Amino acid sequence: MVSIKLSETKINQIKDICKSFNNEKGELINVLHKTQSTLGYLPAEVQEVVARELNTSTAHVYGVVTFYSFFTMTPKGEFPISICLGTACYVRGAEKVLDEFKRELKITVGETTPDGKFSLSCLRCVGACGLAPVVMVGDKVYGRVAPDGIKDILKDYK
Amino acid sequence: MEMIKLTIDNKVVEVEKGTTVLKAARKIGIEIPTLCYFELKGMNIENKPGGCRICVVEIAGRKNLAPACATEVMEGMVVNTHNIRVLNARRTVLELMLSDHPTDCLVCAKAGNCELQSMAQQLGVREIPYQGEQSTYRKDTSPSIIRDVDKCIMCRRCEMMCNDIQTVGALSAVNRGFTSVVAPAFEMNLEKSPCTYCGQCVSVCPTGALTEVDHTRNIINALADPTKTVVVQTAPAVRVALGEEFGMEPGQIVTGKMAAALRQLGFKYVFDTDFAADLTIMEEGTELLGRLSKHLAGDTSVKLPILTSCCPGWVNFFEHNFPDMLDIPSTAKSPQQMFGAIAKSYFAEKIGVDRKNMVVVSIMPCLAKKYECQRDEFKVDGNPDVDFSLSTRELAHLIKQSNIDFNTLEDEDFDHPLGESTGASVIFGATGGVIEAACRTAYEVFTGKKLAKVDFTELRGLESIRQATIDFDGLPVNIGIAHGLGSARKLLEDVRAGKSKFHAIEIMACPGGCIGGGGQPYHHGDIEILKKRSAAIYQEDAGKPIRKSHENPDIAKLYAEFLGTPCGEKSHHLLHTHYFDKSEEVIIND
Numbered sequence: 062m063v064s065i066k067l068s069e070t071k072i073n074q075i076k077d078i079c080k081s082f083n084n085e086k087g088e089l090i091n092v093l094h095k096t097q098s099t100l101g102y103l104p105a106e107v108q109e110v111v112a113r114e115l116n117t118s119t120a121h122v123y124g125v126v127t128f129y130s131f132f133t134m135t136p137k138g139e140f141p142i143s144i145c146l147g148t149a150c151y152v153r154g155a156e157k158v159l160d161e162f163k164r165e166l167k168i169t170v171g172e173t174t175p176d177g178k179f180s181l182s183c184l185r186c187v188g189a190c191g192l193a194p195v196v197m198v199g200d201k202v203y204g205r206v207a208p209d210g211i212k213d214i215l216k217d218y219k
Numbered sequence: 220m221e222m223i224k225l226t227i228d229n230k231v232v233e234v235e236k237g238t239t240v241l242k243a244a245r246k247i248g249i250e251i252p253t254l255c256y257f258e259l260k261g262m263n264i265e266n267k268p269g270g271c272r273i274c275v276v277e278i279a280g281r282k283n284l285a286p287a288c289a290t291e292v293m294e295g296m297v298v299n300t301h302n303i304r305v306l307n308a309r310r311t312v313l314e315l316m317l318s319d320h321p322t323d324c325l326v327c328a329k330a331g332n333c334e335l336q337s338m339a340q341q342l343g344v345r346e347i348p349y350q351g352e353q354s355t356y357r358k359d360t361s362p363s364i365i366r367d368v369d370k371c372i373m374c375r376r377c378e379m380m381c382n383d384i385q386t387v388g389a390l391s392a393v394n395r396g397f398t399s400v401v402a403p404a405f406e407m408n409l410e411k412s413p414c415t416y417c418g419q420c421v422s423v424c425p426t427g428a429l430t431e432v433d434h435t436r437n438i439i440n441a442l443a444d445p446t447k448t449v450v451v452q453t454a455p456a457v458r459v460a461l462g463e464e465f466g467m468e469p470g471q472i473v474t475g476k477m478a479a480a481l482r483q484l485g486f487k488y489v490f491d492t493d494f495a496a497d498l499t500i501m502e503e504g505t506e507l508l509g510r511l512s513k514h515l516a517g518d519t520s521v522k523l524p525i526l527t528s529c530c531p532g533w534v535n536f537f538e539h540n541f542p543d544m545l546d547i548p549s550t551a552k553s554p555q556q557m558f559g560a561i562a563k564s565y566f567a568e569k570i571g572v573d574r575k576n577m578v579v580v581s582i583m584p585c586l587a588k589k590y591e592c593q594r595d596e597f598k599v600d601g602n603p604d605v606d607f608s609l610s611t612r613e614l615a616h617l618i619k620q621s622n623i624d625f626n627t628l629e630d631e632d633f634d635h636p637l638g639e640s641t642g643a644s645v646i647f648g649a650t651g652g653v654i655e656a657a658c659r660t661a662y663e664v665f666t667g668k669k670l671a672k673v674d675f676t677e678l679r680g681l682e683s684i685r686q687a688t689i690d691f692d693g694l695p696v697n698i699g700i701a702h703g704l705g706s707a708r709k710l711l712e713d714v715r716a717g718k719s720k721f722h723a724i725e726i727m728a729c730p731g732g733c734i735g736g737g738g739q740p741y742h743h744g745d746i747e748i749l750k751k752r753s754a755a756i757y758q759e760d761a762g763k764p765i766r767k768s769h770e771n772p773d774i775a776k777l778y779a780e781f782l783g784t785p786c787g788e789k790s791h792h793l794l795h796t797h798y799f800d801k802s803e804e805v806i807i808n809d
């Protein structure tokens with residue numbers, strides 16, 4: 062088994078979330094949602110605590126975490142970068158923008174840079190198709206992004 | 220009960236409301252093929268995820284074909300189980316499944332017993348038209364079980380067994396789509412997971428995705444080594460199941476043929492785990508009486524109920540899940556390990572063989588025994604008391620490999636002194652048997668009276684949790700019995716909560732007890748096989764001249780010559796063990 066290496070504060074946070082859902086097994090997805098939004102991600106130790114609190118197996122929790130792409134076991138970067146791959150952005154070159162981010166940050170989708178600053182993910186449409194291709198860094202939206210404009214975007218966060 | 224009338228393949232059938240099309244069809248002799256579906260009738264064991272779609276049928280008026288295993292009957296339903304549309308769909312489903320399955324059937328451990336292979340034969344698949352990427356995954360080998368998930372068809376039977384029936388929670392479907400596999404949490408190896416090695420996943424796996432670690436080669440090597448004295452012991456449940464591997468009817472008792480085969484294989488001494496089961500009763504029974512007497516005398520520190528400890532899957536389970544109660548189980552070793560300890564001390568001394576030159580092999584209905592015999596506490600200077608544990612299936616392979624015509628063998632007896640046993644030890648193989656054997660001895664020792672009737676039929680049966688009160692000459696002794704780890708968990712949670720009224724509880728990890736063990740010939744969901752094995756166990760007991768462990772003359776001799784008294788100093792050293800906390804460690808670092 063995995064040893065649990067979490068701070069007591071974090072363990073209590075998870076316990077409180079589970080309690081707010083009456084420690085119901087059937088609420089696993091909601092519990093994971095809330096836990097991820099509180100802690101940022103769902104590492105093995107967190108899943109162990111959730112399993113114990115909901116009286117289910119860790120294997121089951123892990124099964125759910127790995128089934129839904131929304132859940133992540135790697136911490137997001139300080140500045141999470143999301144590239145829209147919706148139809149409008151895609152036809153206007155979003156893939157090239159994504160490739161440039163991958164090259165520049167030396168990570169692929171779903172990963173975080175070793176310094177913990179940036180993470181890369183894809184999404185489908187933020188409702189700003191007129192600005193395609195669109196990139197989000199945290200809550201900030203960048204429109205009409207071209208591959209050669211990426212360095213400038215990253216500069217804002219270094 | 221409301222009855223529903225429907226037509227299947229032009230035959231009219233009437234069944235209870237809520238019945239599935241699959242079961243309604245079976246009632247009139249129509250066998251719709253299934254793959255993921257699995258049932259052990261009467262044991263509340265059923266798997267019907269409706270995932271594989273092999274059982275699809277056409278239902279008049281419905282656009283899509285429907286899975287028979289998960290579709291309930293409706294009044295006036297018209298079902299066709301084998302028209303061209305159904306046959307084509309069924310074949311396509313299977314061909315797609317085979318397109319992502321290794322084709323190493325010639326050398327697969329499951330060949331001949333594989334339900335996927337049988338299905339390909341049944342549906343007449345002669346080529347796999349779909350070629351494409353195949354999913355690959357690492358092989359995971361634990362002390363007992365091998366996971367080769369390349370062969371997994373995602374039927375989820377193992378997951379059902381591990382979670383719903385056993386409540387072990389070692390396995391779950393993880394990831395999604397093409398990359399999904401059944402795996403422990405974080406895809407760690409089985410050895411690191413809470414797996415108890417009960418082997419029930421193996422016993423229901425339709426393919427070669429879950430199999431046992433095969434030790435037959437090691438045995439062949441040991442038997443060929445002139446410096447080794449190779450000793451074999453056979454568990455009670457093996458003798459009522461081994462015959463099935465040679466085409467015999469389930470429930471045939473093949474004790475004599477098995478002893479003859481083992482001798483032909485070259486084992487120098489053919490002994491019986493039943494001898495050690497009698498020994499277990501002497502130790503465990505004494506422990507029970509000891510605790511009971513203290514309890515009656517008002518000692519509140521005494522731990523009751525006492526739990527049986529013969530089943531290694533169960534021992535693993537409580538070490539993982541009930542680490543706060545490690546002082547409750549009997550400290551008596553399992554019969555396999557008692558045998559090993561006595562063989563490599565008492566018997567080795569008797570024949571003047573150094574324990575390092577003795578190889579003790581056990582034939583077990585069990586996969587957890589493979590792990591048990593490797594546990595460090597059962598070794599002396601690194602030398603294990605039991606060197607190898609083979610499953611019933613592996614023994615059958617070994618016999619077949621050695622050109623022995625099992626069916627025509629003349630019956631032979633076990634060797635002495637570790638081959639003598641009583642009826643009490645035989646019933647260890649069925650759920651309720653250990654506690655019945657313990658009652659036969661404990662009653663007579665406690666009351667000083669002879670039992671009028673040795674059969675405690677109230678302790679027998681296949682319900683997953685049973686209870687009975689045995690009258691010890693005025694003292695009511697409350698007995699609990701559970702088989703299947705999920706049932707065990709329920710009894711144990713009562714004990715933890717202080718709500719248990721039992722004095723003693725017998726627990727077996729496998730449904731049915733050892734007769735349904737993870738190492739037995741595959742039953743493919745046929746409950747009748749388990750019932751016949753169980754009946755054979757009690758038949759063997761009834762036919763024994765001695766039916767109480769304490770009356771076994773060689774056991775009496777062993778105590779007189781070597782051990783002293785039950786639970787005495789030497790017995791304690793050789794025949795008792797201790798348990799470990801295997802729950803996850805909690806480290807808090809702020």
